[in-house]
Amino acid sequence: MSQQKNLSVITEFSDALPVGICVIDRKRKILIWNRTLAEWSGHLSEVMVGENLMELYPDLNTPSYRSRIDQVMDGGPPAVFSSQLHRSFIPCTKADGTSRVQQTSVIRYAGGNPDHPCAMIIIEDVTDLDHEIRSVRQMKDQALLEVQERKKAEEALENLNAKLNLLSSVTRHDILNKIMVIDGFLGFAEDLTSDATQAEYLRHVRAAAMVIQNILLFNRQYEQLGIEDAGWFSIDTLIETLDTEERLPIYSACKGVSIYCDPMLEKVFYNLYDNALRHAMGATRIDLACQPSSSGLLIAWEDDGSGIPEDDKEEIFKRGFGKNTGMGLFLVREILAITGIAITETGEEGKGARFEISVPEGAYRIANPA
Amino acid sequence: MPTILIIDDSSFQRTIIKKTLTNEQFTCIEADNGRLGLEMAEKENPDAILVDLLMPDMDGIEFLKVIQEKKISIPVLVFTSDIQDTTRDLCLKLGARSFLNKPLRQEELVPAIRKVLELPGDA
Amino acid sequence: MEIDPLDLDAICELVNIGVGKAAGILSEMTGSVIELTIPNVSIYSQDEFSQILSQIGKDRYSAISLDFQGVFSGMTYSIFPAESAHVLIDAVTGDEISDNEYERPFSSIDAETLKEIGNILINGVMGSITNVLQSQLTYSLPSYCEADIPALIQNVRQEHREAVLLAETHMFIRNLNIEGKILIIMGAESFETLVRRVREISRG
The missing domain is CATH 3.30.450.20 (PAS domain)
Incomplete structure (x- = not known):
């Protein structure tokens, strides 16, 4: 009971x-x-x-x-x-x-x-809970599927890219060989000719051939952009490897600063220096300064030469500008852009050129002074 | 008095079974692995054999196979902790006369043995 | 309390019976034959706990726990290394057993599934033990966690962690090795009760 x-x-x-x-x-x-x-x-x-x-x-x-x-x-x-x-x-x-x-x-x-x-x-x-769990699982599976598909597409693109690079490198190699041949025979032709007009034409032909050669050499460098993974590079170490001339020393105040950039960063400083040697009339020194700012780090590269005319400040970064290859500063901007770094020219004509490199937050670090 | 050969690697299990069977007037002999059990079966010729499955040095399945090959006619009862139907079917196919699950209950064990020995009182 | 080989033999047999019963249920749930091996049982007193680590390593396990109280008080864990847990989940849910997903973390669904599998194993073994104790125990519901062995032991109330019974089992489902361990963590008095009872049955 x-x-x-x-x-x-x-x-x-x-x-x-x-x-x-x-x-x-x-x-x-x-x-x-x-x-x-x-x-x-x-x-x-x-x-x-x-x-x-x-x-x-x-x-x-x-x-x-x-x-x-x-x-x-x-x-x-x-x-x-x-x-x-x-x-x-x-x-x-x-x-x-x-x-x-x-x-x-x-x-x-x-x-x-x-x-x-x-x-x-x-x-x-537990019906509701079960449905929720299932839909979350479905979403997860869907996301995984999409990731897999994207991965496949990326792999296909990488393959295609590799093929294109191979094709372009083979073509470039062949054209450069032919340009050497053109250059050689033009030399012979110039030696043989006694006609002034003909000699003038031949010089034009040679100049055009040299432009083609420069375009191809730039093309070879440009192709390297973004191929290697970006990494951390010390500014001072890069500056030290530059083959500086006595007439234009670099004074760096960027001790301990590293930035996250494409490994072609060395070309950036090489080009900036080369640019100063060629165009900064009367320059006696280059000063490099690093200053944390509200949006990251500001690196200033400054010379005391003739400066850049107002109208050219943007033009200099365009492909084909200038008297030499016309590729230097264009390449500089492209290399920096890979990791979100910007470069502008802010100097005053007559007082010197000033290139400001803006490194975003997270892409630079400053070692503690020992 | 019928003699039962108990083959189990666990002495705890052998002791419990021996106690149960001795109370029922059976004589018990023991072996702690299949190989030794086989020797005793041939030498002592017991009336029935109770064999465990999971044992080192010749397990119960192997033991059943050898008994079958050697055409030994002593009835064999399997007692095991493995309750899977597939295991039961395999043992019966290999000639086991009965398949009992551990823990062995007296009310199951004794009638099963009486039945294979065709002794009265197995109802 | 000193235990001799006969005591260990008896406890091993009890675990064996419990695991066999659990395997029978799992076999029906998976629709596959489960091959059993003889479990390896060892007992540790409180000052020997460090030996458990050297025996089974410092890995994290998927653990299902169940608390019990009565003449026998403490905690039982059924623990699986990640790889075995994945095989088991695939086997019982009817998924194809794949060997390249062992790195994936366990979802809440996986945890629910493992909880049931662990529950089956624990109930087999605890059922076998309470059968010889012939005394009614009260139990908690099973719960799931992922932890290493020291954390699992720490989880048990101080007075109930004076002895550990470790049973290591191997089962094979579709030729895949499943390593499962049962840890019974209990007070010294509980352990003595078990050994006394086992001796009464086999010797007294």
């Missing part, structure tokens, strides 16, 4: 809970079928109590359910049935026709009479 009394207390209690609860005895006779479970399953408690659970739900008769429930009744620990491996312990269809995803625990319930142990089946509705 005491078990009976206990059961009615448990029934009353379980009816108030938002989880499905079913209590069975060892023979699988249903003792409690709470209100939530009645609502989910569509079977009233009055109908279910007294019935045999295994006869109503034969799937629960397979050993993986039966022996685990037996273990619990025999005094073993609770058994959990995850929603992933057992989507519905007690099949319940929702109003929209989909089935309710369940997570189930089975615990021993002595019910006041240890000789007649029962098992309490507690069913949680």
